[in-house]
Amino acid sequence: MSTVGEPGGIEALYPFLAPAPADREAVVADLCASTRRKAAEIVALRRSLVALHAERLVTCARAMAAAFDAGARLFAFGNGGSSTDAQAVAQVFAAPPEPARAVAAVPLAQDVALLTALSNDVGYDLVFARQLAALGRRGDVAVGLSTSGGSANVLNAMAEASRRGLLTVGLAGYDGGPMAQEGRVAYLFVVPSVSVHRIQEAQITLCHVLWELTQRVLTGEM
Amino acid sequence: MGEDPTLTAGPTVSPASPASPASPASPASAVSAVSDAFERRTGPAGAIGEDAERIVRACQDMAERFRAGGKLLVFGTGGSVADAQHVAVEFAHPVIVGKPALPALALTTDMAVATGIARTQGLDGVFAAQLRLLASPRDIALGLSAGGDCAGVRNGLAAARELGLLTVALTGGRDAAEADHVLAARSDDPLIVKEVHVTMYHVLWELVHVFHELEAVR
Numbered sequence: 207m208s209t210v211g212e213p214g215g216i217e218a219l220y221p222f223l224a225p226a227p228a229d230r231e232a233v234v235a236d237l238c239a240s241t242r243r244k245a246a247e248i249v250a251l252r253r254s255l256v257a258l259h260a261e262r263l264v265t266c267a268r269a270m271a272a273a274f275d276a277g278a279r280l281f282a283f284g285n286g287g288s289s290t291d292a293q294a295v296a297q298v299f300a301a302p303p304e305p306a307r308a309v310a311a312v313p314l315a316q317d318v319a320l321l322t323a324l325s326n327d328v329g330y331d332l333v334f335a336r337q338l339a340a341l342g343r344r345g346d347v348a349v350g351l352s353t354s355g356g357s358a359n360v361l362n363a364m365a366e367a368s369r370r371g372l373l374t375v376g377l378a379g380y381d382g383g384p385m386a387q388e389g390r391v392a393y394l395f396v397v398p399s400v401s402v403h404r405i406q407e408a409q410i411t412l413c414h415v416l417w418e419l420t421q422r423v424l425t426g427e428m
Numbered sequence: 429m430g431e432d433p434t435l436t437a438g439p440t441v442s443p444a445s446p447a448s449p450a451s452p453a454s455p456a457s458a459v460s461a462v463s464d465a466f467e468r469r470t471g472p473a474g475a476i477g478e479d480a481e482r483i484v485r486a487c488q489d490m491a492e493r494f495r496a497g498g499k500l501l502v503f504g505t506g507g508s509v510a511d512a513q514h515v516a517v518e519f520a521h522p523v524i525v526g527k528p529a530l531p532a533l534a535l536t537t538d539m540a541v542a543t544g545i546a547r548t549q550g551l552d553g554v555f556a557a558q559l560r561l562l563a564s565p566r567d568i569a570l571g572l573s574a575g576g577d578c579a580g581v582r583n584g585l586a587a588a589r590e591l592g593l594l595t596v597a598l599t600g601g602r603d604a605a606e607a608d609h610v611l612a613a614r615s616d617d618p619l620i621v622k623e624v625h626v627t628m629y630h631v632l633w634e635l636v637h638v639f640h641e642l643e644a645v646r
Contacts, residue, residue: 234485244476244630245475248627252466260463264459290511290514297509406626414619
């Protein structure tokens with residue numbers, strides 16, 4: 207877990223950090239150690255995901271590839287940093303490195319006119335659900351990212367997607383939160399961490415691996 | 429899709445239920461493909477630890493700029509567009525309650541401005557042109573490039589240097605970037621480079637705050 211940047215102030219976390227300039231190098235040394243710990247943390251966290259999710263990743267990739275072969279589009283959504291991760295997921299599916307096959311993929315937090323209109327008129331909790339109601343078709347793929355697993359608009363979108371017969375893929379952190387409740391999503395990938403940053407870093411890897419496996423199935427390699 | 433997938437696939441999907449029975453790979457070899465994919469991340473992610481001092485020095489300089497009233501301007505192309513916005517939201521809206529918001533803007537969110545500039549300066553001139561309009565010399569320019577030749581980011585960093593900004597580049601693969609601080613992910617795979625960048629900018633954010641608060645107690 208993080209040792210810096212948590213509530214309590216740095217004096218509590220780094221009691222030896224006197225503000226005298228001579229101690230600057232001690233600060234640097236301590237922050238280098240903290241950075242090395244974070245690198246080790248994310249390496250270990252990603253490794254732990256193999257045992258937790260390998261089989262589900264394969265099954266999910268096969269289902270997604272079958273959906274894309276049948277003409278599915280992918281919709282990805284999340285809030286804040288996770289909205290940018292959703293954008294990145296849509297980007298790698300729609301504009302992958304050569305020579306991978308591009309498939310239709312749309313991030314749902316990128317259209318500011320739509321997002322502000324829905325927030326203003328209907329409420330923020332429905333910004334993704336309403337878009338899926340308008341755009342989603344049976345057999346499409348909905349990918350929702352929430353580090354807590356509890357974002358109302360992501361959960362509402364998952365419910366709307368399920369009702370409409372979309373394939374639902376959810377990414378959460380901690381213990382999965384409400385997203386882990388029975389029947390919320392078809393394929394759930396929980397990153398067992400309490401650091402929002404490490405969760406996001408591991409979630410983007412899960413999405414990249416899912417993309418890679420989907421490509422392998424699409425090309426007949428798997 | 430004949431059946432509602434939400435009814436046929438639960439969170440605990442059996443490994444022996446592949447969608448396509450005629451698939452060439454056995455479940456075991458498919459699972460080992462997953463394991464290989466994760467293992468390819470280990471070296472580049474671990475290497476962040478080896479670059480710790482470079483990262484810390486960048487944070488030290490960035491915190492000084494914030495302390496002097498500077499703002500952070502972030503940009504990238506392709507997949508790095510999302511990262512530019514992710515960096516801006518980390519700084520402007522901290523995930524940890526009680527951390528001060530620091531001024532940060534992504535240059536990748538306004539298609540009207542971007543395509544307007546591109547009409548006269550070309551796509552590779554979009555960030556440089558925006559920096560000339562928005563930047564002050566005490567600001568920080570952070571350019572992200574996940575591999576491949578990214579002229580737009582290079583031009584942005586060059587314009588920022590001319591204007592006197594502190595420049596930070598997150599690069600990967602064989603990217604050559606000129607900046608005060610170059611943090612390179614050690615991979616040729618643009619997806620892995622991106623993952624390393626996410627960890628790097630999360631750490632940048634966190635350590636900038638440590639230095640920022642340290643300055644405050646002086």
